[in-house]
Amino acid sequence: MSERAVPDEDFEAVLRYLKESRGFDFTGYKRTSLMRRVHHRMAQVGIEHHGEYIDHLQVNSDEFNALFNTILINVTSFFRDAEAWDYLRDEVLPALLAERGPDDPIRVWSAGCASGEEAYTLAMLLAEALGPEQFRHRVKIYATDVDDEALAQARQAVYGERELQRVPPELVGKYFEAHNxxxxxxxxxxxxxxFGRNDLVQDAPISRIDLLVCRNTLMYFNQETQAKVLGRFHFALTPRGVLFLGKAEMLLSHSRLFDPVELKRRIFRKTNGAAAGVAPFLAHAFVQDRRIDLGGLDQLREHAFQESPVAQVVIAGEDVLALANRQAEALFGLSAKDIGRPLRDLDLSYRPVELRAHVEHARDDRRALRLKEVAWHRPGGDPVWFEVHLNPLLGPENAVIGISIVFHDVTTARRLLDDLEYANQQLESAYEELQSTNEELETTNEELQSTVEELETTNEELQSTNEELETMNEELQSTNDELQTINDVLRDRTLELDQVNDFLESILTSLRAGVIVLDPEMRVIAWNRGAEELWGVRQDEARGEHLLNLDIGLPVAELRPVVRQALGDASFMTELEVGAVNRKGRDVVVRVVCSSLRSNAGEPNGAILVMEQRG
Structure with missing residues (x-):
């Protein structure tokens, strides 16, 4: 059956039933491959007719999982198509990071992530480019799929040697921890x-994405569905965002939504100004949309630049003023006569901030700069505060052709911040006056403060993904159930540890002889009741103290050499008798057995002293 053949109504009934009963919409998939996989599953259970198979699904709930696993072929691996990943690492990521400030967040979407290898490949490349510390603070990788079983496997983040064959050994040692x-x-x-469930056909896309990776997934959809998905990808990406496809998918050079960066490796950049939702490229075909004829774009851009409410100027390659919008002219006293003049000849070069050095840095580093809290004290007026953004403008072959400088007026925000700081000082004063009456509430307040901070953090993350919240309720509930299960397991483990500790404590308490357990630094970590009765020192007084600092009748200085031998030799054990003074002040002879405390690996991990009064 071809894509244009008359639909098989019985087969379409199966697809409708899957959508109505389980929420999976396969109507956008290519019919030839989809029918082949469904028929393969029907043959496995011995059913020939579609109607009978619907009845089978109704009475056997487990059949849904088997069918979905047959339809959703999760073929993936680390660094699949190594040349494409090498180009992404060496060319695309450095350019992407150079276009963003040093503190700007990096948002990545791995669509159709299957069992997670692709998402963790992206994590390794970005951690290598930024360093682990910057990676933890700046990067969010959203990995989505429609296969819940694959997502559950991906969340575990555990793989065997076979799956890691394509990962360079140095990266395996750096980013993976071996266990069993x-x-x-x-x-x-x-x-x-x-990780979360997202149906590319039905669910809303994740927004403000810098790098979107969707490899060898579009080829399973028909042309109409591909157009719909690609329009959503265009909406999801930020300006100049990058799209990374699989080698089985193609983008034509006259596409209206994406420009090729490296066609051979299927890497494209979002075309700004194109209408999202139009199908600009397909896996094997091109659908041209002639609904909109955007004429006069140059004039439109000129008016948009001039009427922007934010002051903006553009410095050309020779450090001359090339463009200035009306806000910049009014704010800094510029005019048409200043266009073409060197920046050094303009007051703008040093007022409100010294710009020339920053322009040079932005051009040399090919990286956006952000100057915060720039104060401008204008004569006869209140000070004005700016946040200045310098962005290198890249031309052909990524050459810097100019620097865009945008002056964001943050005076109002600054004044509000000052008012808030003053109000905060007033509140702190009031808090100090009330502190004497709130001591009994301090513990509860700390717990509430911790909860508020957690909620604020969660709210920030939820705010950034607000457009897809409605589609993620089920995933969040699933995650909550998993966390509850983990909580229960941890609670059981805690009870088990408490029982083991009580058991060990009861053993030490039951021994009539005095027992002292020392750590490698000769500090007391266990002191039983026999030691208390022998030397008159309580457990809470002895624990944590250095053996040589204990004021007891035992001549600990004489024991120091044998204790050091026990700390250095896991097989060491010796017995000796020493004169001592017990807790009653009487001279006694004490038999002391000193042995090494061994770890599970057989290494010395401390020392044990067993003391018994003779006679």
């Missing part, structure tokens, strides 16, 4: 990768 023949992705970096 399996390898787990680093937990501190794992938090930056967020």
């Amino acid at each position: 023949g399996r390898f787990a992705f680093r937990k501190d970096l794992r938090r930056a990768v967020i």
Whole structure:
């Protein structure tokens, strides 16, 4: 059956039933491959007719999972198509990071992530480019798929040696932790990768994405669905955002939504100004949209630049003023005569801030700069505060052709901040006056403060993904259930540890002889009741103290050499008798057995002293 053949109504009934009963919409998938996979599953359960298969689905809920696993072929691996990933690492990521400030967040979307290898590949490349610390603070990788089983596997972030064959050994050692023949992705970096269910056909896209990776997924959709998905990708990307496709997918050079960056590796950049929702490229075909004829774009851009409410100037390659909009002219006293003049000859070069050095840095580093809290004290007026953004403008072959300078007036925000600081000082004074009456509430207040901070953090993350919140309720509920399960497991583990501790404490208490356990630094970590009765020192007084600092009748200085031998030799054990003074002040002879405290690995991890009064 071809894509244009008359639909098989019985087969379409199966697709409608899947959509109505489980929310999976496969109507946008290519019919030839889709029918082949459904028929393959029907043959496995011995059913020939579509109607009978619908009945089978109604009475066997487990059949849905088997069918979805057959339809959703999750073929993925780390660094799949290594040449394309090398180009992304060496060319695309450095240019993408250069266009953003040093503190700007980086948002990445791995659409159709399957079992997570692609998402963790992106995490490794970005961690290498930024460093782990910057990666943790700046990067969010949203990894989505429609296969819940694949997402559950991806969330575990654990892979075998076979899956890691394509990962360079140095990256395996740097980003994976080995345990029982399996390898787990680093937990501190794992938090930056967020997995969730997202149907590219039905659900809203994630917004403000800098890099969108969707490899060998579009080819399963028909042309109409591809156009719809690609329009959503265009909406999801930021200006100059990058789209990374698989080698089985194609973009034609006359596409209206994306420009090719490297066609051979299927890397494209968002075309600003194109209408999102139009189908600009397909896996194997091109659909041209002639609904809109955008004429006079140059004039439109000129008016938009001139009427922008934010002051903006553009410095050309020779450090001359090339453009200035009306806000900049009014604010800094510029005119048409100043166009073409060197920046050094203009008051703007040093007022409100010294610009020439920053312009040079932005051009040399090819990186956007942000100057915060720039104060301008104008004669006869109140001070004005700016946040100045310098952005290098890149031309052909990524050459810097100019510097855009935007002056954001943040005076109102600054004054509000000052008012808030003053109000905060007033509140702090009031708090100090009330502190004496609130001591009993301090513990509760700290807990509430912690909860507020957690809620604020969660709110910031939810705010950034507000456009897709309605589609993520089920995933959040699933995550909550998993966390509850983990909580229950941790609670059980805590109870088990408490029981073990009570058991060990009861053993030490039951021994009539005095027992002292020392750590490698000769500090007391256990002191039983026998030691209390022998030397008259309570457990809470002895624990944590250095053995040589204990004021007891035992000549600890004489024991120091044997204790040091026990700390250095895991097999060491000796017995000796020493004269001592017990807690009653009587001279006694004490039999002391000193042995090494061994770890599970057989290494010395402390020392044990067993003391018994003779006679």
